[in-house]
Amino acid sequence: MSIETDIxxxxxxxxxxxxxxxxxxxxxxxxANQQAQLLKPSGLTLQQYNVLRILRGQHPSPVKVSDITERMLDKMSNASRLVDKLVLKDLVLRTECPSDRRAVDVIITDAGLTLLKQLDEGIEGLNEEMNDKLTTDEAAKLSELLDRLRA
Structure with missing residues (x-):
């Protein structure tokens, strides 16, 4: 299917x-729509999922909200508000940073880690769909071209 046909x-x-x-x-x-459909039953948005993945990558170390903001895929997201919503879902903990009282540390909870582990299989399934459409070399080339476009 071509882009002309799709749109x-x-x-x-x-x-x-x-x-x-x-x-x-x-x-x-x-x-993004495929991922959103996968996340919908868990009650997560793509941005909340991104925050959880950032926190899992640093676990067990806490991460400052400002560092989360820098690493977000969607730079327009309000990381502080996203963290607040994840706190309400008991997926992260928010604490005052001991070395800088103005900063806030965030750490993923066991419930957050468990949820991500459950979601990993579905996300891997989406990745496998790409395996059926692109070779490893094509995927690497596509990634290289996208990197070059942003350079």
Whole structure:
């Protein structure tokens, strides 16, 4: 299926660059929607899932909210508000940083780790779908091209 078919494009794109940009945006949203559907039963948003993965990567060390913000995939997200929502779900703990009273440390709870472990299988399934469509070399090349686009 082509991007033209997926978005019902009637006229040609202005250039291959325009087509590529629309294709990247459309594909990004397509992937995000697949992930959102996978996360929906657990009551997590993509942004909350991203925060939990950041915290799992640093576990058992706490992470400052400011560091979470820097590492978020969606730079427009409000990490502090996301952490508050995760605290209400008992998936993270928020404490005052002992070395800087103005900073807040966040650590993932056992419940958060358990939830991520349960979600890992579904996320891996989405990754395996990519295996069926791209070779390892193609996936590496795609990643390289996307890195170059952002450079």
């Amino acid at each position: 019902k494009q009637g006229t040609p794109f202005k250039s291959p660059y325009h087509r590529a940009m629309v294709n990247v945006l459309y594909t990004s949203n397509w992937i």
